[in-house]
Amino acid sequence: MSWLAWIDWQGIGADLRQHWMVYLSLPVASAIIGYVTKVVAIQMMFHPIEFIGIRPWLGWQGIVPRKAEKMAGMAVTTLTSRLISVSEVFNRLDPLRVAAEIEKPLMVAMDRIVQDVAERYGPGLWLTLPEFIKQRINQRVKADVPQIVDRIMKEIRDNIDDVFDLKAMVVNNLVRDKHLLNSIFWRTGRQEFKFFGTAGFYFGLALGVVQMVTWVFFKEPWILPAFGLIVGLTSDWLALQLLFRPLRPRRVFGLQVQGLFLARQKEVAEEYGALIADQLLTPQKLLEGILSGPLSDRLMEVIQRHVKQAVDEQAGMAKPIVAMAVGSRKYVEIKQLIADAILKELPQTVRHATGYAEDAMDIRNTLITKLKALSSEEFEDMLRPVFKEDEWILIAVGAALGFLVGELQVFVMLH
Template sequence: MEWLLGLADWQAIGADVRENWPLYLSLPIVSAAIGYITKVVAIQMMFKPIEFVGIKPFFGWQGIVPRKAEKMASTAVDILTTQLISVRDMFNRLDPQRVAQEIEQPLMIAMERISEEIAERYKPGIWYALPDFAKRRIVERVKDDVPQTVERIMTELREHIDELFDVKHMIVGNLVRDKHLLNRIFWETGKREFKFFGTAGFYFGLVLGFWQMIAWVFFKEPWILPAFGLFVGLTSDWLALQMLFRPLRPRRVFGLQVQGLFLSRQQQVAHDYGQLIADQLLTPQKLWEGLLTGPLSDRLTEVLQRHIKHAVDEQSGFAKPFVAFAVGSRNYVEMKQAIAEALLREVPAAIQHLNTYAENALDIRNTLVTKMQALEPEEFENMLRPVFKEDEWILIAVGAALGFLVGELQVFVMLH
């Protein structure tokens, strides 16, 4: 009798499945979609929108990376400056003599023009009143002394670069101002991993969906579908993250060598990352801007002024007593200060002549690639992991909530 009842139940189940097979088949498909969509939404929430959308402070959203731009940038720069590249090493690659050669011509032209303009400002006609041989001697001294002055400045700059240039402030400042670039750095670093994140969610959801279908066939309890939806959204995030970063080092599993997807791509990621940083953040032009306008630029200005004033004294040479007598000792001191200040304003333009030489000498791209490829897995993991760690619980909660809501919708469809 019990056997006949069991047979009748199986027959009823079979009839139900045959009659409603499209609905049953939809369960794993919808579950796979939940797994995929929740991951895509999670990735989008990491990077978008760039600026807050909604009603502050609670009703709205801003991408995790742009919202925590300063912290994200600081994390990336800490790795960059402590493990990949040293600002001292960079500037030590610049040869003072070669630097002097590259900017000698624009500085010499500026020096001649400024000296004449300042002299005319304090004592009209004084330059033209100088004997021709005196003018020639001053010009010759300018030509001789400009390279030496530049060499002395570069030598002091290289010796005290850590006191004169805050490279972390420069990079973090640029990234905070340009959140699109910050997003791009993290996206380019892990673009394949982000795509895998969605694909993995699809397959995890598909497998769990089959179990969801079997459970519904036998029990048809309304809580089953939202519970599975919540479970898919919740667990697939964790599983996908594990596959991205674990195991850290290659291992043999059932005869196959496995390693976290991101870690297994270290060589390619290093190449892409090094190229992006060298082309967008650590260009010679940005280095000069950071050096001349950063928080330590006052110290650099003092160094430049000291050397320029010394150069002015040397370049005036034997004409100094004549000039000082003609304009007065006090005015002569003011003239030196005015020349120094005017020359400082010429430095940003003159230093651009260094860009081609500096790019080749610094060789930032190859340095970053080589150093990054040699990182230990524990260090390399930190290139991308901060993006996932920041507010990870929010992303998982959103995935779980979306899965639960879709499950409730499924219940409505299945029972009606």
């Protein structure tokens, strides 16, 4: 005889009529579990920015900010290896145009530097010089500025990897500004994160219906927490699969399907390229990275060498006389002093060329174009590391929350 014959259908019917609202609450609660566990999981990825609690174990810090250096490294690997070449964008700068952009502030600085140096090594000498001689000196300096800038930029361009570390600059900026790091991952995948919560709701609702039917027949206390655990566990996994699988478009039951994040590649490319170009790879930040990065001492050596060479060229035939007048040692000191003074003025002076540099480098369009051309595997690498890193923690939290809510349901159903 079938086991169905042993079921008390009348008793079940009476129970359903009496407690129908309680039974209907099961799939609703399961849907809420599915949604809440996803929202909590997403929030745990990004928040809090700083550790809250008692270190090392009692507390929490968002996965992305907690592993900022590693996450930044993952983000920048795609950026530096597949999207942008420093030498490529630097080559777009015209040295003569840069010289023209910084000419006015540089001449103001040079006038002050020459006067300060002259006063230091020949007190009162500069003031006593006829005005036409001062003008001749300034005109000579002005005429030679484009040539000096051209020489410096060509050497930097030819040895860009020796004087600038793009990866170090990007990682340092993102580690220092965890809000920006969060923003890059969040804004890149915000639609997918919203789907993550919605998918959890519907997965939970479907499993809740199965949970309700199971409870109708068996009423075992372990059923509800077990289903809660399953909802929290499987809905996370299923939602992740829908975000990134299949990698390429496929036909399923006549419909074309693809991982939701991958299907938005063109849209994401536009926003990601704009975000990186406007907040991370700006001419201002590139300038700071070049002038104060880990390889900046090599750049300073290049600039100092060319400035000292320019001083010798400015002195021209009068160099032996000048050296004799002040002494060879003091002449070397003068060159060093001028070089140091120019280096000190350089950050403020070069900022006047950032507007031109932004247009010439065209980093935004470069990034967008190359992002759109990435393969599905390469594009997945932009966002997937956020989920892969400590993914088991997020799934475990979802399962634990589901289990606890299931226990609460048992208490409600049996009392």
